[in-house]
Amino acid sequence: MKELPKSYDFQEVEEKWYRFWEEKGYFRPRLDPRRPKFSVVIPPPNVTGSLHIGHALNNTIQDILVRYKRMDGYDTLWVPGTDHAGIATQNVVERELAKEGKTRHDLGREAFLERVWEWKERFGNRIIQQLKRLGASCDWSRLRFTMDEGLSRAVREVFVRLWEEGLIYRGDYIINWCPRCHTALADIEVEHRPTPGKLWYIRYPLVEGQGEVVVATTRPETMLGDTAVAVHPEDERYRDLIGRKVRLPLIGREIPVIADPAVDPEFGTGAVKVTPAHDFADFEMAERHGLPRVKIMDEDGKMTPEAGPYAGLDRFEARSRVVADLEAQGFLVKTEDYEVMLGHCYRCDCVVEPLLSKQWFVRMKPLAQPATAAVEYGFIRLVPENWNNLYFDWMHRIRDWCISRQIWWGHRIPAWTCEDCGKTSVAREDLEVCPECGSKRIRQEEDVLDTWFSSALWPFSTLGWPEKTEDLRTFYPTSVLVTSFDILFFWVARMIMMGLHFMGNIPFRTVYIHALVRDEKGQKMSKSRGNVIDPVVMIEKYGADALRFTLAALAAQGRDIKLSESRIEGYKHFVNKIWNAIRFVLLNLQDFRPRELPLEELPLVSRWILSRLSYTVERVRDRLEAYEFDQAALAIYHFFWHEFCDWYIEAAKLYLRGEEARKATQEVLLRVAEASLRLLHPFMPFVTEELWQALPHEGESIMLAPYPRAEEFPRDPEAEEKMSFLMEIIVALRNIRADYNLHPTREIPAVVLSEKKAWRDLLEAEAPLVKLLARLSELEVREAGRPEAAASVVLSEAEVFVPLSGLVDIAQELSRLYKEKEKTERELSRVETRLNNPQFLAKAPAEVVEKEKARARELQEKLQRIQENIHRFEALKS
């Protein structure tokens, strides 16, 4: 039997076992048709990314599930991969180019893409290496990337089919435009934030006759593109104006006053300007009224020739010029401070511009309907389920998805336009000639697809679709998706839609939505705040096991995680505790020979620990199945530390001294230790493997050993009850020791009184154990007869005394007794009030009444014993 070093060197151990697991191919599925399947696809991190604490949580949870199921006999597959993150990655490489004084346009499309691929090959692997440090048991032989050949084929297949089904269309619509990233964004890629702004009131004179309309706007520069003024149809103030014309200040265009119910009469003056090319609501209003769209701002955020004298100006400069001119010409009525909700690009944070533009869209309604039903009818379960409402609400209000992006890095849209016949054709294979007229003068669409378009296919594209692969047949649908709520709509909803549409089946049965990791003050972690906790640094400082266990222990459902480094440090102590407990076991296993466990002959404390283990195993499994990782982690923590270490190991020291008892105790120590490691393995893969390998064991690796079952260990309620009693006695004795400041190593005599014969017999039988754990020189058990001059503690079914002639402080004893008396009386009076209430006796369930009565008896007896002790000490005092 090998001896363990005194302290745990996680650095070396983590590296060693990860390499071992990977080389042995344990992460790959066994493809054994008799085994049930468990599959997970990783939420692909951005290829530009590095592991942040959110990834650490996300992947720890997945790994806990995958390792648990793998040990529990499932054929498991966890597919890893990365996402090409179009805008983000392009931004990174463009920044790099900028340092060389170049833009992507200097290189041209092809050279630029080569440059991005180069970058990806060099740096794109970083997050994969970091996931390995965390211990993630992904099947790396199936590593995927959204721009892989196979996945790209899936993207094309999906695009072509959706086009053929009429679910993809192209057209001029208003979209969100990021002038910095120079691309369209989907609605949900825009973050709306309240920003201090102003409300300008502008006079629009009537064309005929006297009078004017005053409109309020937060964006005066867009007035150059106004094609109407709108009022609410029932607004009495403006009833006469509807149908008349006003003249647009500064450029003099005549525009109509229209009535539309979308106008909020409470906003500003109740009259609003309508700019169809630069505002979502106005765009829709223009559709309803057939208004023209005048585009006064271009894709760079500069004013177009339509803006007349302002052409060429930047959007912010144009605003101040327009305001100044309005004021100078007397059109500005007033200005108020006003908080506006401004859209910001989720990639670069600059202010997004609503813009009229030709883009590609996916019709969402026909796809959303079955995706909603899948959750509604329980084919897909969201955990925790309070996300259901949000999901339904979003699906209900879903709008068409703008999928084209004006960047280069991504899947180029497979559409070709013929310069001769003008037709657009969409095709699976690249086109050389126009299928309509045979012309060779065709040009491929410049735009690429939204990255989320390819992510939406992830659960089946990674398994080989559109090929009919073995993996697809075996592992689709996947078992569970682990993700955070912030991409529920970006990603999860779209995977459900695409999965249902193209596979005819849900992509996963359960979606576990975990919390966001925040700092200890509850703030979002961000580089600018400087409050980020870097998981890689934490792994280096405290070990991957400590980090993983901390995240699991804090992962309560429906609550954000407030993480601080000290929590991780705290759980490192737990790792150390495990190490030392197993070290103790090993030190005492030097002469160990395995044998059958004679259950009937086991000492009480051994039967107790096996029973507690059985209960803990059941609890851990149950909480894992419920995705309550915190509860599962805490159950193990409590069992291992406070039951196995604090009580069993201490008790075992007694039995290890014997002959026969030693052998049985070795067996129990080993079984409990070994099973605890297996139970812990999904949470702490590294230290458990290291220790399991050091213990006598069967098999090559703990990660392939069976997950513990509650039935492996006998339940023994009687042993649990007896142990509870003994523990109560021992704690009482330790209590007296602490109160009297008796040195922990000093052995003291004790007397225990109990009227119950069963308890007296138990105490006699277990006297050696009680003496060891309470450090007693002798233990006397009596039915009656209190010793003189003794410190005492009154329990409900026993009294504990430490006779200490000369040492007992009567005043202290009395104060303890009076305090206890007060507490007991308070409790008793509460119980009695209840029992004296006829309503309670009549209406409460019989077992509750019975329980209360028993409790009253117990308290009365205890009170009486306290009273007797008080009398005794009072007598001694005088």
Next chain:
RNA sequence: GGGCGGAUAGCUCAGUGGGAGAGCAUCGGCCUUACAAGCCGGGGGUCAGAGGUUCGAAUCCUCUUCCGCCCA
């Protein structure tokens, strides 16, 4: 403005109709040969406030206050 969630020990949180709990922190005593990253023991709470339902409310209902998130 609409929706969702939260308020329980100093901190982080569990408890969802019948004796207020855990971890960490704190205080006191200990180097008791697995572990001082440890052991033993203690203190600490009108369960945000008000009202209601009930024999009984931290728990269910209503309102109020405060905090967070999502949407408009």
